[in-house]
Structure formats: structure tokens, C-alpha cells
Amino acid sequence: MSLLQxxxxxxxxxxETKVLKDISFDVEAGEFVSIIGPSGAGKSTLLxxxxxxxxxxxxxxxxxxxxxxxxxxxxxxxxxxxxxxIFQHYNLVPxxxxxxxxxxxxxxxxxxxxxxLGRFTEDEKERAFYLLDKLGIGxxxxxxxxxxxxxxxxxxxxxxxxxQDPKLVLCxxxxxxxxxxxxxxxxxxxxxxxxxxxxxCIVNLHQVExxxxxxxxxxxxxxxxxxxDGPTPWLTDDxxxxxxxxxxxxxxxx
Amino acid sequence: xxxxxxxxxxxxxxxILLAVIIVVTYxxxxxxEFNVLTGITAIPQAIGWMFSHLLITQESLAKLPSILEKLNxxxxxxxxxxxxxxxxxxxxGLMGSKTTRVSNVLSxxxxxxxxxxxxxxxxxxxxxxxxxxxxxxxxxYLALFVGTVGFLTRAFIESIDExxxxxxxxxxxxxxxxxxxxxxxxxxxSLPQMISWILFMIETNIRSATLVGILTGxxxxxxxxxxxxxxxxxxxxxxxxxxxxxxxxxxxxxxxIRKVIL
Ligand SMILES: Nc1ncnc2c1ncn2[C@@H]1O[C@H](COP(=O)(O)OP(=O)(O)O)[C@@H](O)[C@H]1O
Ligand SMILES: [Mg+2]
Numbered sequence: 153m154s155l156l157q158x159x160x161x162x163x164x165x166x167x168e169t170k171v172l173k174d175i176s177f178d179v180e181a182g183e184f185v186s187i188i189g190p191s192g193a194g195k196s197t198l199l200x201x202x203x204x205x206x207x208x209x210x211x212x213x214x215x216x217x218x219x220x221x222x223x224x225x226x227x228x229x230x231x232x233x234x235x236x237x238i239f240q241h242y243n244l245v246p247x248x249x250x251x252x253x254x255x256x257x258x259x260x261x262x263x264x265x266x267x268x269l270g271r272f273t274e275d276e277k278e279r280a281f282y283l284l285d286k287l288g289i290g291x292x293x294x295x296x297x298x299x300x301x302x303x304x305x306x307x308x309x310x311x312x313x314x315x316q317d318p319k320l321v322l323c324x325x326x327x328x329x330x331x332x333x334x335x336x337x338x339x340x341x342x343x344x345x346x347x348x349x350x351x352x353c354i355v356n357l358h359q360v361e362x363x364x365x366x367x368x369x370x371x372x373x374x375x376x377x378x379x380x381d382g383p384t385p386w387l388t389d390d391x392x393x394x395x396x397x398x399x400x401x402x403x404x405x406x
Numbered sequence: 407x408x409x410x411x412x413x414x415x416x417x418x419x420x421x422i423l424l425a426v427i428i429v430v431t432y433x434x435x436x437x438x439e440f441n442v443l444t445g446i447t448a449i450p451q452a453i454g455w456m457f458s459h460l461l462i463t464q465e466s467l468a469k470l471p472s473i474l475e476k477l478n479x480x481x482x483x484x485x486x487x488x489x490x491x492x493x494x495x496x497x498x499g500l501m502g503s504k505t506t507r508v509s510n511v512l513s514x515x516x517x518x519x520x521x522x523x524x525x526x527x528x529x530x531x532x533x534x535x536x537x538x539x540x541x542x543x544x545x546x547y548l549a550l551f552v553g554t555v556g557f558l559t560r561a562f563i564e565s566i567d568e569x570x571x572x573x574x575x576x577x578x579x580x581x582x583x584x585x586x587x588x589x590x591x592x593x594x595x596s597l598p599q600m601i602s603w604i605l606f607m608i609e610t611n612i613r614s615a616t617l618v619g620i621l622t623g624x625x626x627x628x629x630x631x632x633x634x635x636x637x638x639x640x641x642x643x644x645x646x647x648x649x650x651x652x653x654x655x656x657x658x659x660x661x662x663i664r665k666v667i668l
């Protein structure tokens with residue numbers, strides 16, 4: 153069975169507009185999937201429905217044989233330990249050190265008290281340093297995060313996700329705030345997560361070329377609906393125009 | 407075209423605003439029968455009186471130990487009222503904040519408590535509490551406490567919302583519990599701002615404590631009132647002087663602490 157199944161998912165924040173309409177797709181373990189589409193298409197909402205950071209209104213998300221929408225609070229917490237998340241703005245605690253931020257990824261496995269007292273095992277600490285070295289920021293482990301560059305902060309974010317030992321990593325516009333060179337470093341790291349650690353990756357992107365370079369498969373979202381879903385080579389220029397069609401026209405006339 | 411219209415509108419708005427202010431000022435003067443000219447001409451006279459009567463003399467200096475004792479009482483009461491209020495405000499702030507609230511009902515309640523206690527002046531609180539607690543230091547403490555809870559809760563809500571929304575999202579997504587998130591993300595990130603607000607409130611409370619003390623008959627306010635009523639202006643001057651020195655010292659200390667923590 154697939155690692156992730158999204159079945160007829162629907163979502164609206166208010167009564168008037170449906171942000172997601174009848175979304176269905178499966179993701180196999182080890183896939184690198186990009187979701188592309190103009191801004192406002194519903195990419196972030198779709199990603200957050202998978203780990204239920206937003207509530208699902210219609211349909212189902214089945215992750216690792218769990219119906220995500222029907223989980224109780226504690227079960228949901230447990231499920232989230234299997235899903236790492238990476239954000240456009242890194243979402244670190246800026247005043248805390250790099251290593252502290254990385255270890256935050258272990259909270260899901262701990263009791264409240266263990267977490268508050270900062271009781272981490274030697275294994276966990278070793279793993280944190282190992283990941284930081286692997287991501288090339290080992291020497292910054294004791295620096296405060298707000299002293300790092302954007303690219304370095306994003307690598308802290310990746311380390312925090314990986315220390316969860318996740319089966320799936322969700323990335324919401326991970327390179328949207330970074331320059332092209334730094335973006336390449338980050339995307340290369342994400343690629344090696346999939347190829348070396350065999351962790352599944354779903355990445356929201358608005359740069360089509362980047363999606364084409366890195367992903368096995370691309371899903372095109374437009375106004376809350378899937379308008380393309382297939383292996384990367386199938387994404388022709390025509391189809392790209394179809395996904396972004398209205399937006400480019402708006403850009404020209406507006 | 408559009409911009410010209412916009413500018414014209416702006417100029418009109420300014421003119422109208424100015425006219426309103428003038429009218430309101432005029433009406434207030436008329437209603438209160440406050441004579442501006444007399445008021446202004448009285449200023450030099452008042453300053454003259456202060457210089458000739460409010461002198462610290464050898465005699466009044468003898469009373470310094472008892473003044474300092476009462477001053478200490480006031481300072482410690484202000485600090486105690488502020489820190490205990492801060493503890494309550496952290497709780498109310500967490501409940502009231504968009505990022506850390508646990509339920510909408512509690513959030514509305516926390517915000518209501520905050521705005522209710524904030525919008526009644528400390529002096530009014532003191533007078534209200536006087537009715538039930540009488541003239542003692544408990545009344546003064548409670549008056550400061552209530553006002554401080556109102557102010558700090560609102561300040562903390564803003565600090566929390568401003569500073570920790572994104573980290574809270576990230577930690578929720580890792581499966582962290584509420585108290586882990588609060589203790590390891592929200593508090594560490596907003597603590598410097600919170601401490602800064604607490605220091606500010608200690609300064610403010612030492613100032614208000616003097617006034618509150620006059621009403622409740624405690625601390626430095628009591629001493630001030632006592633010598634003022636017996637027309638011992640030399641001692642009044644000394645009391646005022648010690649208050650000013652204290653407030654300046656506290657302000658300098660808190661500015662220093664701010665510089666270190668921020
Ligand atoms: N928390 C929210 N409350 C209300 N509307 C929202 C919220 N988040 C997103 N939306 C709306 O949902 C639509 C899709 O947003 P989003 O999922 O962020 O799209 P994308 O990530 O593709 O830019 C937008 O119209 C946005 O205004
Ligand atoms: Mg988005």
C-alpha cells in the first residue's frame with residue numbers, strides 16, 4: 153500500500169470559497185514529488201492537510217495506514233513524529249542555539265516533563281551533531297540561530313526535521329527566501345534525503361525549473377484543483393502554461 | 407489628477423482637525439472656567455514659592471532614616487506587586503495570545519480581564535479597594551497589582567504573538583506537546599521583551615505607589631502627606647528629593663539590564 157493516499161480531499165476556510173476541491177493522489181515511499189502552481193492555488197493548505205496542521209473538511213488523508221482526519225490528539229502527535237516539516241521562513245527559535253533547535257525535533261518522542269527539562273539521550277545528541285556535520289554547519293552548533301545566514305538557518309530546519317526520523321518530509325517553499333546558489337545547496341540536500349535516507353519528500357515550489365530538475369513527479373495545482381499529475385518529463389510547456397495560464401495573462405494586462 | 411485630489415483631501419482633513427482641536431480647547435477652558443492667562447502668569451510665582459519654601463534643611467535631614475524606611479517599604483511593595491502580577495500575566499498572556507491560546511472562551515476572558523483592569527486608573531482602584539480593605543498596605547499592593555496585571559497581560563500577548571508564531575507552528579508539526587512548546591519556544595523567545603516590560607512596570611509602580619500611599623496611608627506617600635499637612639515643607643522637599651533619586655536610580659538600573667538582555 154502507498155505511504156500516503158489523499159482521497160477526494162476538500163477544504164475551505166470560510167463558507168464562500170473552497171480552497172481545495174476533490175484532491176486525490178497517492179505517494180509511494182521514496183518518491184520526490186513537487187507541487188507547483190500560482191500563489192493562492194492552495195499548495196500550503198494541501199501540505200498542511202497531510203499532517204493536519206489545518207483541519208480537513210471533506211475526504212480522507214491516509215498516511216501509513218492511519219486516517220489522519222479521525223486521529224485523537226495523542227495519536228495525531230504520534231503520527232506527526234513520522235512527518236518532518238520545512239518552512240519558507242525556517243520557523244526556528246531565533247534566540248536559541250542551533251543544537252537546541254535541532255533537538256526540538258525530538259520532542260514528539262518525549263513526555264512533557266522530559267521535553268521541558270531537556271533530557272536528551274547521548275544517542276540523540278550524537279545524531280544531532282552528525283546531522284549538522286552532514287549538512288555542513290557543524291561548526292555553528294553553539295551559535296544562536298539569529299546569527300546565521302538564511303541558507304544556514306534552512307539547514308538547521310532540515311536537521312530538525314531529519315532528527316525526527318521521519319518517513320515523509322513536507323517542504324513549504326523551502327527556497328523562496330534564498331538566492332539561487334543557496335537554493336541549489338538546499339535542494340541538493342533535499343535530494344540526498346530521498347536518495348540516501350530513502351525518506352519521501354513532498355515539496356511546494358513556485359519555480360518550475362527547480363521542480364523539473366529535482367523531482368520524480370510533479371503535481372500541478374490551480375485554483376484548488378489538480379490540473380496535472382505525472383512524471384516530470386510529461387510536464388510540457390503547454391501544460392505549464394495551463395497551470396499558470398491565468399496568472400501570466402494577469403501579469404501582462406495588470 | 408488622482409494624487410492632486412488626494413492631497414487636497416489631506417489638506418482639508420488637517421484644517422478640520424486643527425479647527426476641532428481649537429474648539430475643544432476653547433470649550434474646555436470655558437466649561438472649567440480655567441483662565442489661561444492667570445494660569446501661565448502663575449507659573450513663575452509658583453517656581454519662586456518652591457525655591458523659597460522647599461528647602462532641605464539640617465533639621466529635616468534628621469528625619470532621613472525614617473523617610474528611607476518608608477521609602478524602602480514603598481519600593482518593595484511596588485516590586486512585589488509587579489512580580490506577582492507578572493506571574494499572573496504570563497498565564498493570562500498565554501491564554502489570550504492567538505498563537506498559544508487553548509480555547510476561544512479563555513482567550514476572550516483573558517483579554518477582558520486585561521482591558522477591564524487596565525482601563526480603570528490605579529488611583530481609582532485604590533479608592534475602590536479602600537472601601538473593602540481599609541487603610542493598609544494590602545490595599546496599596548492590590549491596587550498596583552490589579553493595574554499591573556491589566557497592562558502586562560496586554561504587553562505579553564503582543565510580545566508572544568509578535569515573536570513566536572512561526573516556531574510554534576514548527577514545533578506543533580513535530581508532535582511536541584503544548585507545555586513543551588511554551589517552555590522551549592515561546593518563553594525563551596519572548597522573555598527579554600517580557601522582562602523589559604516588567605522593568606518598565608516597576609518604574610511606573612514606584613511612581614504610582616507614592617500617590618496610592620497618600621490614599622492608603624502607607625509607605626512614602628504617607629510620610630509625604632503627613633509633613634505636607636503639618637506644613638513642614640522642608641521635609642516635604644526631602645521626601646520628594648528621595649523619591650526623584652530613587653526613580654532615576656531604578657530607571658538607570660533597568661536600562662542597564664535591558665541593554666544586557668536584549
Ligand atoms: N488560515 C487561513 N484562513 C483563511 N484563508 C486562508 C488561510 N490560509 C490560506 N487561505 C486562503 O486559501 C487560499 C490558498 O492559500 P494557500 O494554501 O496559502 O496557497 P498557496 O500556498 O498555493 O499560495 C488563498 O486564497 C488564501 O487566501
Ligand atoms: Mg504557500
